[in-house]
Every structure is written in C-alpha cells, then in structure tokens.
Amino acid sequence: MPQPPPELIDSRLDLEGRVATLTLGRHDVRNELTGTKLAAEIVEVADWINREEGVSALIITGEGSSFSAGGNVKHMLNREQGSFAGDVYTVQNRYRQGIQRMALAMHRLEVPAIAAVNGPAVGAGFDLACMCDIRLGSTEAKVGETFVNLGIIPGDGGGWLLQRLVGYQRAAEMTFSGRILDAGEALSVGIFLELTEPDTLIPRARELAATFAAKPPRSVRLTKRLLKAAQKMEMPEYLELCAVMQGICHNTEDHLEAVSAFLEKRPPSFQGR
Incomplete structure (x- = not known):
C-alpha cells in the first residue's frame, strides 16, 4: 500500500x-x-x-x-x-x-x-x-x-x-x-x-x-546502501555484503525484465519487484 x-x-x-x-x-x-x-x-x-x-x-x-x-x-x-x-x-x-x-x-x-x-x-x-x-x-x-x-x-x-x-x-x-x-x-x-x-x-x-x-527501483536502493556502506567497511566485509545484495537482485522480477529487454532490444518495463 x-x-x-x-x-x-x-x-x-x-x-x-x-x-x-x-x-x-x-x-x-x-x-x-x-x-x-x-x-x-x-x-x-x-x-x-x-x-x-x-x-x-x-x-x-x-x-x-x-x-x-x-x-x-x-x-x-x-x-x-x-x-x-x-x-x-x-x-x-x-x-x-x-x-x-x-x-x-x-x-x-x-x-x-x-x-x-x-x-x-x-x-x-x-x-x-x-x-x-x-x-x-x-x-x-x-x-x-x-x-x-x-x-x-x-x-x-x-x-x-x-x-x-x-x-x-x-x-x-x-x-x-x-x-x-x-x-x-x-x-x-x-x-x-x-x-x-x-x-x-x-x-x-x-x-x-x-x-x-528509470532504473529497477530495488536495484537503485540497494546500490545506494552499498555506496554508503563502502565509506566505512573493509574490502572483505564489503564484498560479503555485495554478494548478499547481488543474490537479492538476481531473484527480482525486474532483473529478469532488464535482461530480457536487453536481449530483445526493447525498452524495459520495471515494476519494483
């Protein structure tokens, strides 16, 4: 809601x-x-x-x-x-x-x-x-x-x-x-x-x-969190966080839509899911 x-x-x-x-x-x-x-x-x-x-x-x-x-x-x-x-x-x-x-x-x-x-x-x-x-x-x-x-x-x-x-x-x-x-x-x-x-x-x-x-909404928010986290984390811990957030992104509908749109050479339509 x-x-x-x-x-x-x-x-x-x-x-x-x-x-x-x-x-x-x-x-x-x-x-x-x-x-x-x-x-x-x-x-x-x-x-x-x-x-x-x-x-x-x-x-x-x-x-x-x-x-x-x-x-x-x-x-x-x-x-x-x-x-x-x-x-x-x-x-x-x-x-x-x-x-x-x-x-x-x-x-x-x-x-x-x-x-x-x-x-x-x-x-x-x-x-x-x-x-x-x-x-x-x-x-x-x-x-x-x-x-x-x-x-x-x-x-x-x-x-x-x-x-x-x-x-x-x-x-x-x-x-x-x-x-x-x-x-x-x-x-x-x-x-x-x-x-x-x-x-x-x-x-x-x-x-x-x-x-x-215009980018996938969840990906944008996760990227912002990663940029902030990079200001205070050491590289090993930061990479662990990146791996978890990448796992989240790979399981979103918008990721599949982005890949499909790229391969089909069409504008993507993101739903924030």
Missing part, C-alpha cells in the same frame, strides 16, 4: 512519476534551518521515502533567491531564548534532537538525492547540499563552510561530509578560512557536478533524477 506523504508547513513536496522534489519554502528567512520547521520536515520526508517504494529519487532545492542560509545568526546573539539559548547540555541536546537528526536522516536515505542549489548555500545550508549524493548549481549559487566566521564549528557533521567530497586539504582550507566560493570555483573543486543557468536548474535536476528513477 502506498504511504501518504507527510503534511508539511515550511516546505513543499511534489511528486512527478518516481521523482520527489522537496522545495524549502521559507524564503522570507532565506530558508534557514534552525529557526524554522525545515530541518524536521527534511527528516520526515527522508523517512517517508524510505518507507514509500514508489519513490526512486529526491531533489532538494530552495524557494526564492537562496538555497539555505543555514542557522539564524540573530538567534545566536540572544542567550535567553531562541534556537541557541541555554547551558551546554541544553545546546548540545538541541543539536542532537534538531539539525543532527537531519544529517542522520539524509545519511540513511535509500534513494539518490540531488541538491539543486539555486542560490547561496552557507553553513548548515551548504552542509545540507553536501548530504546529497549529487549537487547541481545555478550560476548564481555560492557556497561556504562559514561556521568559523561566527566562532563556532560545523555541528551538523560538515567536517565529516566536506572532506569526503573534496579531500582533506581543500576541506581544511575552506573550513579554516570560512570563505565563500562562487559557482565557478565550486564546480572546479568538485562540489558541483554541473552548472546551469537559473531557469534550467530544476529541469536539469528533474532530467537527471528521472534517469535514476
């Missing part, structure tokens, strides 16, 4: 075939993650997709001129109330129950995720883009691991994410300096897979997502 999508307040979820697009909808605050419901709604959407086998790819983008500004800087100054108020225990627990849940949800997401970065993505907003498998950038996009500029650290896992994306040396330079990269430099260092003009960003993201979603 299909699972109903979550009811969202600060974002919008659109479904087109097997592709889900989550649009961060708080452009009034540049899609900040800490003073809105956006981080919690990303968790809801990721967990829903893991239960809903009818979705095979996720696009995340921002409404308005920004992808996401990350944390609310004004709230950081108010130590009496707001997202960052409280003693050490209170603050660390708020991180654990807040933005870190978003990082964990994106890490366990079972389908390919594409960040369509339409504008500035800084701090936690940049890290959200890094949580995705692929990043497409508008020519108006800018990115930055800017936490040190405010005397804080990447509390959402950015230090773990960025070095796996661009290598330790480049990640160290970006994180220690807190500088902003324009779209061209972000492309050159490997943060963006491609750049597009602003009006073609979402069509290109949907085109790419559709190519993923």
Whole structure:
C-alpha cells in the first residue's frame, strides 16, 4: 500500500512519476534551518521515502533567491531564548534532537538525492547540499563552510561530509578560512557536478533524477546502501555484503525484465519487484 506523504508547513513536496522534489519554502528567512520547521520536515520526508517504494529519487532545492542560509545568526546573539539559548547540555541536546537528526536522516536515505542549489548555500545550508549524493548549481549559487566566521564549528557533521567530497586539504582550507566560493570555483573543486543557468536548474535536476528513477527501483536502493556502506567497511566485509545484495537482485522480477529487454532490444518495463 502506498504511504501518504507527510503534511508539511515550511516546505513543499511534489511528486512527478518516481521523482520527489522537496522545495524549502521559507524564503522570507532565506530558508534557514534552525529557526524554522525545515530541518524536521527534511527528516520526515527522508523517512517517508524510505518507507514509500514508489519513490526512486529526491531533489532538494530552495524557494526564492537562496538555497539555505543555514542557522539564524540573530538567534545566536540572544542567550535567553531562541534556537541557541541555554547551558551546554541544553545546546548540545538541541543539536542532537534538531539539525543532527537531519544529517542522520539524509545519511540513511535509500534513494539518490540531488541538491539543486539555486542560490547561496552557507553553513548548515551548504552542509545540507553536501548530504546529497549529487549537487547541481545555478550560476548564481555560492557556497561556504562559514561556521568559523561566527566562532563556532560545523555541528551538523560538515567536517565529516566536506572532506569526503573534496579531500582533506581543500576541506581544511575552506573550513579554516570560512570563505565563500562562487559557482565557478565550486564546480572546479568538485562540489558541483554541473552548472546551469537559473531557469534550467530544476529541469536539469528533474532530467537527471528521472534517469535514476528509470532504473529497477530495488536495484537503485540497494546500490545506494552499498555506496554508503563502502565509506566505512573493509574490502572483505564489503564484498560479503555485495554478494548478499547481488543474490537479492538476481531473484527480482525486474532483473529478469532488464535482461530480457536487453536481449530483445526493447525498452524495459520495471515494476519494483
């Protein structure tokens, strides 16, 4: 039975075939993650997709001129109330129950995720883009691991994410300096897979997502799990996992359909079984 999508307040979820697009909808605050419901709604959407086998790819983008500004800087100054108020225990627990849940949800997401970065993505907003498998950038996009500029650290896992994306040396330079990269430099260092003009960003993201979603759904999900597992497993254990998952794939109807379609030189028709 299909699972109903979550009811969202600060974002919008659109479904087109097997592709889900989550649009961060708080452009009034540049899609900040800490003073809105956006981080919690990303968790809801990721967990829903893991239960809903009818979705095979996720696009995340921002409404308005920004992808996401990350944390609310004004709230950081108010130590009496707001997202960052409280003693050490209170603050660390708020991180654990807040933005870190978003990082964990994106890490366990079972389908390919594409960040369509339409504008500035800084701090936690940049890290959200890094949580995705692929990043497409508008020519108006800018990115930055800017936490040190405010005397804080990447509390959402950015230090773990960025070095796996661009290598330790480049990640160290970006994180220690807190500088902003324009779209061209972000492309050159490997943060963006491609750049597009602003009006073609979402069509290109949907085109790419559709190519993923056109593949056998169970195979796509298992492949995503294997890519994540490879980040932490040694080769012998990893190969054992591959053998088990390959056994699963060989026993799916979609595998037989894919082979038949290949030999018969016709387009395949996959059922997710």
